[in-house]
Amino acid sequence: MSDTAEKPHLVILATGGTIAGSAADDTATTGYQAGALGIDVLVAAVPEVRDFAQITGEQLASLDSKDMSDEVWLKLSRRVNELLAKEDVDGIVITHGTDTLEETAYFLNLTVQSKKPVVLTGAMRPATAISADGPMNLLNAVRLAASPQSFDRGVLVCLNDQIDSARHVTKTNTTSLDTFKSPLGPLGCMNDGRPTFYNRVDRRHAGDTEFEVRNLTELPYVKIIYGHAGDDALFVDAAIKAGVRGLIYAGTGNGSIHKAAEAALARAVKAGLIVVRSTRTGSGTVIPAEQSYSEAGFLEGDSLNPQKCRILLQLALTRTTDLRQIQQMFYEY
Numbered sequence: 414m415s416d417t418a419e420k421p422h423l424v425i426l427a428t429g430g431t432i433a434g435s436a437a438d439d440t441a442t443t444g445y446q447a448g449a450l451g452i453d454v455l456v457a458a459v460p461e462v463r464d465f466a467q468i469t470g471e472q473l474a475s476l477d478s479k480d481m482s483d484e485v486w487l488k489l490s491r492r493v494n495e496l497l498a499k500e501d502v503d504g505i506v507i508t509h510g511t512d513t514l515e516e517t518a519y520f521l522n523l524t525v526q527s528k529k530p531v532v533l534t535g536a537m538r539p540a541t542a543i544s545a546d547g548p549m550n551l552l553n554a555v556r557l558a559a560s561p562q563s564f565d566r567g568v569l570v571c572l573n574d575q576i577d578s579a580r581h582v583t584k585t586n587t588t589s590l591d592t593f594k595s596p597l598g599p600l601g602c603m604n605d606g607r608p609t610f611y612n613r614v615d616r617r618h619a620g621d622t623e624f625e626v627r628n629l630t631e632l633p634y635v636k637i638i639y640g641h642a643g644d645d646a647l648f649v650d651a652a653i654k655a656g657v658r659g660l661i662y663a664g665t666g667n668g669s670i671h672k673a674a675e676a677a678l679a680r681a682v683k684a685g686l687i688v689v690r691s692t693r694t695g696s697g698t699v700i701p702a703e704q705s706y707s708e709a710g711f712l713e714g715d716s717l718n719p720q721k722c723r724i725l726l727q728l729a730l731t732r733t734t735d736l737r738q739i740q741q742m743f744y745e746y
Contacts, residue, residue, distance in 0.1 A: 421503035421559045423466040424496050425551075426489065427452035428474040430510025430518075432547040434539030447477035447510055455508060458549045464501075464553040466672040478510025478535075481517060483632045483727075487515070490524045490626055497527035504530035504558035508551065511535045511584055511592065514570065518579035519721045521619065522568040523728055523746060528620030530563035533570050533579070535588050546573065546590050553603045560608045566600065567618030574602040578614045580746075583718055585695075596696035597716065601613070617745050624728040633730035635659035637719045639693060640670060646677035653680065659687040659726045661720040662711075668692050668699035670706070679709040687739060688712065689726055691719040712740045 427433065429448025433455060436445035451588060452470035462468055473492060489507070496502045509517055518533045525531055534554035536547030554571045557563055568579035573591045581595035585717050601610035626632075634657050638648045652660055660681060664670050670678065670689030678688050690699050690706065691714035698716040714722040725746055729739045 416597045420466050422501055422503045423468055423506055423555060423558050424502055425452060425456065425468060425470045425506045425508065425555075426473045426492065427455065427470065428485070428510070428672050429476040429477070430508060430514075430535050431445070431539055432508050432510075432534070432536035433475070434536075434541070436539045436541045439541055439543050441576075445475065445541070447517075447539075448538055449474040455540070455547070455551065458566075459551050461552055464481075465556050466559045468555070476510070478513040478517075481513040484588065486517060486520050487626055487629055487632070488695060492644050493521060493531060494524075494526050494627065497525065497529045497531075500526050504527075504563070505532070506530070506551070506554045507533045508541050509535045511537060511572075513695060515579070515593075516581050516720050516724060518570050520724050520728075522579040523619075523621035523622050524624050524626050525568065526622070528565040529710050530560070530566075531560040531568045532558040532563070533568065533621060534572055536572075537588065537592060547613075552608065556603065556606050562608050562610055565620060567614055567620075568612070569600070571603065574603045574604065575599050576603065576608060576610065578618075579715070580614055580616055580618065580721070583695075588596050619629050622746075623732065626728075626731070629731065632727045635723050635727045635730070637659065637661045637663055637691075638674070639719075639725055640664040642672065644671035644674045646673055649674060649677035649681055653684050653686065657686060657729055659689070659723075661677045661689050661714065661719050661722045661726065663691050663693040664699075665693060667697070668713065669702065670711075675705065675709070678711065682710040685734075687734065687736070688731065689714045689722050689743070691717065691722045694718070710736055712736060714745065715743045717743070 435449035586592040
């Protein structure tokens with residue numbers, strides 16, 4: 414934190430989402446316009462945030478997070494790194510839609526070059542709803558980012574009084590307020606507004622990353638294919654034809670692959686694509702399995718879910734195409 418007796422200086426970067434959503438009436442929790450309210454309105458609705466930090470707000474985007482793009486990710490990462498490089502900025506809070514919040518958090522976890530706190534938060538109910546959860550989530554995110562305990566813990570996610578790692582957290586329910594869960598366990602919780610940590614993630618994270626995106630205008634093209642009974646080669650062959658550079662296969666069980674898709678994925682590797690096995694189960698670690706998988710050159714996604722495997726592979730491909738090096742990244746991050 415800054416060497417000052419004053420409150421820490423936090424910058425709130427707004428990207429839209431339900432937390433800034435507006436509905437036609439105060440009982441509506443669906444059918445609202447996401448990102449309708451600006452950062453000034455959000456901060457003004459929770460004046461208590463200024464009890465814990467000096468606050469500056471910036472509107473970086475105003476979108477429904479289902480429409481998140483690589484372009485916005487790169488813009489957001491650049492801005493976070495610019496701000497955290499300043500001596501008078503002690504941390505960042507990002508307001509975000511919940512649909513892709515975990516993906517943005519993990520992308521930042523891999524590309525932020527500072528150990529200062531970065532906290533993402535959002536809401537499941539629009540700002541206009543009765544019992545909207547956004548105001549308390551925003552207040553807790555500020556409390557968390559202002560805490561010295563949050564230093565060097567990687568990018569954090571804070572909603573519904575829970576503190577999660579960007580690497581572990583995922584959205585698990587379509588509408589529930591406690592939708593964000595970590596299969597490997599949360600890092601801690603907000604006890605009446607006070608951050609309390611119980612766990613730490615040992616994998617490499619923000620402040621200890623090899624990925625540099627400041628000069629990138631786009632990311633390598635990587636797609637996810639969802640495994641299922643009766644799978645075939647259709648999507649794999651289409652990906653090869655489309656010029657995709659990498660594929661994440663969300664397999665059954667321990668990243669298991671339907672035999673028809675396996676043959677197509679083996680062709681994909683021979684065509685120069687990187688193939689990573691993940692799982693659709695929602696939890697667990699994908700580890701070496703069939704000998705044919707290893708012989709074909711398929712990689713393991715470790716405990717990352719398919720959407721996070723995609724992000725890590727995108728960034729890995731900005732550094733190398735060597736299979737051993739990329740597999741090591743999945744073990745380290």
